Amino acid sequence: MVVAVAVVAVRTLSAAVAVAVVLVVG
Incomplete structure (x- = not known):
């Protein structure tokens, strides 16, 4: 559960950074 939440959080942050x-840049 915790791992899944952490993965989602990281992906969300990565998308926001992108x-x-x-x-x-644009």
């Missing part, structure tokens, strides 16, 4: 990078 979007931020695209916005900054």
